[in-house]
Amino acid sequence: xxxxxxxxxxxxxxxxxxxxxxxxxxxxxxxxxxxxxxxxxxxxxxxxxxxxxxxxxxxxxxxxxxxxxxxxxxxxxxxxxxxxxxxxxxxxxxxxxxxxxxxxxxxxxxxxxxxxxxxxxxxxxxxxxxxxxxxxxxxxxxxxxxxxxxxxxxxxxxxxxxxxxxxxxxxxxxxxxxxxxxxxxxxxxxxxxxxxxxxxxxxxxxxxxxxxxxxxxxxxxxxxxxxxxxxxxxxxxxxxxxxxxxxxxxxxxxxxxxxxxxxxxx
Amino acid sequence: xxxxxxxxxxxxxxxxxxxxxxxxxxxxxxxxxxxxxxxxxxxxxxxxxxxxxxxxxxxxxxxxxxxxxxxxxxxxxxxxxxxxxxxxxxxxxxxxxxxxxxxxxxxxxxxxxxxxxxxxxxxxxxxxxxxxxxxxxxxxxxxxxxxxxxxxxxxxxxxxxxxxxxxxxxxxxxxxxxxxxxxxxxxxxxxxxxxxxxxxxxxxxxxxxxxxxxxxxxxxxxxxxxxxxxxxxxxxxxxxxxxxxxxxxxxxxxxxxxxxxxxxxxxxxxxxxxxxxxxxxxxxxxxxxxxxxxxxxxxxxxxxxxxxxxxxxxxxxxxxxxxxxxxxxxxxxxxxxxxxxxxxxxxxxxxxxxx
Amino acid sequence: xxxxxxxxxxxxxxxxxxxxxxxxxxxxxxxxxxxxxxxxxxxxxxxxxxxxxxxxxxxxxxxxxxxxxxxxxxxxxxxxxxxxxxxxxxxxxxxxxxxxxxxxxxxxxxxxxxxxxxxxxxxxxxxxxxxxxxxxxxxxxxxxxxxxxxxxxxxxxxxxxxxxxxxxxxxxxxxxxxxxxxxxxxxxxxxxxxxxxxxxxxxxxxxxxxxxxxxxxxxxxxxxxxxxxxxxxxxxxxxxxxxxxxxxxxxxxxxxxxxxxxxxxxxxxxxxxxxxxxxxxxxxxxxxxxxxxxxxxxxxxxxxxxxxxxxxxxxxxxxxxxxxxxxxxxxxxx
Ligand SMILES: Nc1ncnc2c1ncn2[C@@H]1O[C@H](COP(=O)(O)OP(=O)(O)OP(=O)(O)O)[C@@H](O)[C@H]1O
Ligand SMILES: [Mg+2]
Numbered sequence: 001x002x003x004x005x006x007x008x009x010x011x012x013x014x015x016x017x018x019x020x021x022x023x024x025x026x027x028x029x030x031x032x033x034x035x036x037x038x039x040x041x042x043x044x045x046x047x048x049x050x051x052x053x054x055x056x057x058x059x060x061x062x063x064x065x066x067x068x069x070x071x072x073x074x075x076x077x078x079x080x081x082x083x084x085x086x087x088x089x090x091x092x093x094x095x096x097x098x099x100x101x102x103x104x105x106x107x108x109x110x111x112x113x114x115x116x117x118x119x120x121x122x123x124x125x126x127x128x129x130x131x132x133x134x135x136x137x138x139x140x141x142x143x144x145x146x147x148x149x150x151x152x153x154x155x156x157x158x159x160x161x162x163x164x165x166x167x168x169x170x171x172x173x174x175x176x177x178x179x180x181x182x183x184x185x186x187x188x189x190x191x192x193x194x195x196x197x198x199x200x201x202x203x204x205x206x207x208x209x210x211x212x213x214x215x216x217x218x219x220x221x222x223x224x225x226x227x228x229x230x231x232x233x234x235x236x237x238x239x240x241x242x243x244x245x246x247x248x249x250x251x252x253x254x255x256x257x258x259x260x261x262x263x264x265x266x
Numbered sequence: 267x268x269x270x271x272x273x274x275x276x277x278x279x280x281x282x283x284x285x286x287x288x289x290x291x292x293x294x295x296x297x298x299x300x301x302x303x304x305x306x307x308x309x310x311x312x313x314x315x316x317x318x319x320x321x322x323x324x325x326x327x328x329x330x331x332x333x334x335x336x337x338x339x340x341x342x343x344x345x346x347x348x349x350x351x352x353x354x355x356x357x358x359x360x361x362x363x364x365x366x367x368x369x370x371x372x373x374x375x376x377x378x379x380x381x382x383x384x385x386x387x388x389x390x391x392x393x394x395x396x397x398x399x400x401x402x403x404x405x406x407x408x409x410x411x412x413x414x415x416x417x418x419x420x421x422x423x424x425x426x427x428x429x430x431x432x433x434x435x436x437x438x439x440x441x442x443x444x445x446x447x448x449x450x451x452x453x454x455x456x457x458x459x460x461x462x463x464x465x466x467x468x469x470x471x472x473x474x475x476x477x478x479x480x481x482x483x484x485x486x487x488x489x490x491x492x493x494x495x496x497x498x499x500x501x502x503x504x505x506x507x508x509x510x511x512x513x514x515x516x517x518x519x520x521x522x523x524x525x526x527x528x529x530x531x532x533x534x535x536x537x538x539x540x541x542x543x544x545x546x547x548x549x550x551x552x553x554x555x556x557x558x559x560x561x562x563x564x565x566x567x568x569x570x571x572x573x574x575x576x577x578x579x580x581x582x583x584x585x586x587x588x589x590x591x592x593x594x595x596x597x598x599x600x601x602x603x604x605x606x607x608x609x610x611x612x613x614x615x616x617x618x619x620x621x
Numbered sequence: 622x623x624x625x626x627x628x629x630x631x632x633x634x635x636x637x638x639x640x641x642x643x644x645x646x647x648x649x650x651x652x653x654x655x656x657x658x659x660x661x662x663x664x665x666x667x668x669x670x671x672x673x674x675x676x677x678x679x680x681x682x683x684x685x686x687x688x689x690x691x692x693x694x695x696x697x698x699x700x701x702x703x704x705x706x707x708x709x710x711x712x713x714x715x716x717x718x719x720x721x722x723x724x725x726x727x728x729x730x731x732x733x734x735x736x737x738x739x740x741x742x743x744x745x746x747x748x749x750x751x752x753x754x755x756x757x758x759x760x761x762x763x764x765x766x767x768x769x770x771x772x773x774x775x776x777x778x779x780x781x782x783x784x785x786x787x788x789x790x791x792x793x794x795x796x797x798x799x800x801x802x803x804x805x806x807x808x809x810x811x812x813x814x815x816x817x818x819x820x821x822x823x824x825x826x827x828x829x830x831x832x833x834x835x836x837x838x839x840x841x842x843x844x845x846x847x848x849x850x851x852x853x854x855x856x857x858x859x860x861x862x863x864x865x866x867x868x869x870x871x872x873x874x875x876x877x878x879x880x881x882x883x884x885x886x887x888x889x890x891x892x893x894x895x896x897x898x899x900x901x902x903x904x905x906x907x908x909x910x911x912x913x914x915x916x917x918x919x920x921x922x923x924x925x926x927x928x929x930x931x932x933x934x935x936x937x938x939x940x941x942x943x944x945x946x947x948x949x950x951x952x953x954x955x
Contacts, residue, residue: 004745008738017726048369051387055509092722096784099686099718100739101711105273144507146371147364148384148391209347216292227369233501235326235352237491241291248287255280262274265689269705 002110005102009114013080019118022076026122029072030064030130034137049146049230053134058143058156060134061127062230065167068126069223073119074199075192077171080118081178082191084111085257089186095266104261111179112172112254119171123164131160145232163229166243170226173219173246174199176253183260219249300433301440303465308428311444311463312419318468324354324501325437325492332484334591350490360502375504382504391506394515425449425546436462436471437489454547454607455592467494477591484591543604543616550606550613552620555597571597578610582617638697639664639792639823640685645694647680654680655847658694662792662825662840667818669834669855670827671927672844673935678827679719681844682796685825686716699791712741713791717798721781725770729761729780732769736784743788755783760809774801782813793817795826799833811837835927845935858930866903868910869893869919879913880906895923 013019037053037060049063065073088094097107134140143156151159178195185191202220205211215221222242228235328350352364363374370387383392422428431445442465447458455477462472472488506512540553575586578596585598587610595605596613602620604613638661645658655677662668672678683689684696687707696703701710723732730752737748756762759779764772772780778801785793795814799807807830814837817824828834834841835855842852851858870876870893880887880896885906887896896906903922910917 001741004738008735012724012727012735015727015731047387051370051389054389091724092720093724094722095688095718096722096736097739098688099711099714099716100736100741101687101707102739103708141508146366146369146386147373148371148382148386148504148507148510150505150507213292217288224369228366231364231366231371233498237326244287245291248284248291251280251284251287253284255277255282255284258277259274259281262270262277263690265683 002106005106005110006113006117009110010117013083013114013118016083018079018083022079023122023125026068026072026076026126027129029068030060030126031133033064033067034060034130034133038137049227052144052146053138055139055141056144057134057136057138057140058131058153058160059230060138061130061160062163064126064130065123065163066223066227069167069170069226070203070220071196071199073123073167073171074174075196076122077115077119077175078178078192078195079188080115081111081175081182081195082188084114084179085182085261086185086191087182087188089266090188098266104264105258108179108254108258108261112176115175115179116168116172119175120164120168123168123171127160127164131157146227146230147232149232151232159229163226166226166229166239169243169250170219170223170246173250173253176250176257178253180253180256180260183257183264216245219245222246299435301435301465303433303440303442306430306442308430308444309416309419311430311442311468312422312428313416314468315444315463315470316414316418320355320357320469321467321494322355322357322496323492323494324497325352325489327351327353328486328488328490330483330486332482332591334484334589354497354501356497356499356502362501373504375502377502377504380504382506384504384506384510389507389510391504391510391512392515393506393512422446425452431460433465434462434472436464437492439471439489439492440465441471448547452547453609453612455594455609456547456607462488475592480591541620543619544606548606548608548612550604550608550616552602552604552616554620555601555603578614580614582614585617587613637664638662639666639699640825641697642681642685643695645681645684645696646692647677647684647689648692653847655684657848658844660842660849660852662823664823665818665821666840667814667824667826667838668840668842669838670825670842670844671829671831671834671931672827674829676844676935677847678844679796680847682716682718682794682825682827686714686718686794687711688718712788714794715785715788715790715792716794716796717778717781717785718794718796720797720800721777721784723769723777723780723784726768728766728768729772729776729783730756730765732780733765733783733787737787740788751787755787758786758813759783775803775806778802779806782810786813789820790822792823792825795824797827797829799828799830807833831927831931841927843931843934850934851930855927859927865898865923866896866906867893867919867921867923868896868906868917870910870915870917872915875913876910876915879909879915883909885909893918 033053034057037050041054049059049066053059053063085094088097098104102110140153141150142153143151143159145151174195177198178191181194182188182191199220202218206215206218206220222238222245225238225242228238328348330348331346333346350366352362352366354362358378359376360378361374361376363372365372365374367387370385372386373382373384375382375384379396381394381396383394384390419428426446426448429445429447431443434441434443441462444461444463445458446461448454448456457476457478457480460472460474460476460483461470463469464471471492472486474483474486474488476482477484540551543550543552571586571588575588575597578585578587583598583600583602585596585600585602588595588597589610593605593607594610594613595603596610596617597603598617602617604617604620606612606616640660640662642658642660645655645660646653647655658677658681660681670678670681680689684691685698685703687698687704690704698706698710699713701707703710723729724735727735733752733755734748737743737752743751753762756765759782761776761779761783764776769777769780778798782795782798785795795810798810802810811833814824814826818837818839826834826838838855840853841855841858843850867890868876869891873889873894876894877887877889880894885896885901886899887894889895898906903920907917907920
């Protein structure tokens, strides 16, 4: 039964015109980046990871996801979370699901599953397009890391897979918090606005040295550390911290959403 | 009714767990219970440190810098804050260093014959072959390390008290806390230097510098994680990436001299042999920058200097004072420079002696 | 007949009740939406729920379906207490509450397939057939491939009905099902309800259309200001609502005198009298009048319609309270 509901949820999300448009937009990012680095030629590059992109196409997916994690992926996650509960309430379909009946906890898990599956799909899609576009535009010869070592293609793909999982987890955690917001309102836009404002405010707060006591609490603080996937050997410290931080957000978001859903009148 | 209550309780517990997890993550890693170790005298500990043979290990070193240096955009590593580096060594001179800087990284690999330095920012490898300097110097200075250690202990004890102040846990290893504190007669900014010495390997795991009037160390360098034992041999090899530019240090230096403002200042300071005044903790180093060098200081460097110094004057003349928590530098307008881990008054008193 | 709101002393056997509420109360902040509702929905009945706007029909239905948690009171749905038994009871309940709710970007058929995926009683391989059957049943088969966005009000309503009928149900709850339907659609709803009734399905239907209820329902419950002011079998209610005799006579004074002597209550009305038939019968009244020498031109049996009953139940009280309009405003949505 639950697999059927999961399947229906994902199919429903994929049928949404805005999902298709969103995925299309996401896919453009690695293509544009590859193209941009290619046209910039040897003089191109830039700070950080961008500096090693030239002739190193396998890094494009990681660079793309790393960039997108700051704004684009949270936006997509918030849209899915917003449509998941607030959108369903707005269309009156939430009532239909509840009298079907789908228990409220089950409903939350169906929504979380949909969010996770779609996030994984979107991130994987970006990575795959990134590999193709990166290799096509920039060429490749294994994967050169930030530490100056060169990994074999197989190892490179493993790194990309690891990064995909890490980024998806961050995205789902943000989505879970957005789901909690989503359970309190009938207006999907409110959810998106609230989530994106939070992410942006967090990033701004992260810039103030004087607020460094606050930084460990902000999920955005964990984003930059994920770049460690591109170092060799991989230092696990920051990656682990970022993932735990996101895990806490996931727990809080899911818990709040469940509390709200259980007590909610529809 | 009951089922709902249970679900509600589980959900609430989830939220609380998440919140607790957040605060746990935000808390600095606890030092943990100090280990209990057999007593050891300060002298013998220092001796053991000096004579210990370094072994193979890999670990992460964190530099916690609260020196109060200005944050200069051009040299971010100097700004206050935490920086970490990873280090691997096979105990026989082979070494790998990884210095992350934001999203880029500098890797230095010494494979025993060649030192490779790679910077991801400019995709450049600096390759420097070791000069053929076999260990001949060993023959000359063949004093046995134990004697050397004793000598150092004696010398240090002239100006400082050396004590073992309990134990500590550093990077999950038991360590003795060796404390050097300047004798009260020393006119220095530094209150004490604490060195955590690994109880087993007798290797320093952490060094902290504490200054007068501050409870927190002004600077700490220490391992946050270390694994002792043979390291993967591949770590000590380096093959320049396919499309990286490979240069030699000589070429690089020539290039750097033209570019960097710090380099200009450095050149200016290197004008004459430095002179040392005083002894012990409050010794002051002095020099005179040649007048022509003084005028040659690039404008950017001059700007940097002006931004972070205070104008001072006295019977000795006038100049600029640069202060941090652990050191003070005085640059007189006529080119005299004095610096030391001392309060500014000591510098004012000393600058007159600079030749 | 039960016109009071007190709990029925002689409760029918449990099996015979599809749904039952006891002392149901729901507050939204300081607004009391529903109070002291004791509703009984006999198995196999078609219960029409009547009430003016804002009288608490939708709120009651929502509580019956476990969508809204009552502030007070108990609910039993298909033998299970709510909300704990919701998961056992609700699969057998089809509902259309407060208008149909569907996704505009999906076609009617896709919408139903999504609903069907969440129906516990529907096997996966039977979903397709069930969806087609339901579409056929509400007359939407032709438009099933079109996006819900483009549906007319009536088509939307029909799709909502189709969702409620996806699975054979024990109870079907329809909140204002004829909303937005054309006369043909209304007739079809009537037909569908009759059909459900024939198959033994219990139906709860709320409506403003009294004629609708009168035509399709076996039972009626009238809500007013959040409480049940009358409930019972339709025929009983109507009879008990009292019939009267309208007598046309030029001799009103004499007639009134004669009837008063015979202890029959009557009052002047129009060109004659209105005689209450409580405790007497039409022939008796006419006999009394004729004996008294009153010329009776015409005598009509005045049968109480649902409309009159409804008006009496919901408006008489209003007039008594006088300031009721203000109360109603106070109790409006917040
Ligand atoms: N979510 C809500 N918040 C606040 N008040 C509400 C809410 N839902 C209903 N009410 C109030 O409860 C009362 C009953 O509303 P309900 O929707 O049950 O009436 P109804 O009988 O269905 O009316 P209608 O015939 O107009 O559909 C009204 O006064 C309404 O304002
Ligand atoms: Mg209503």
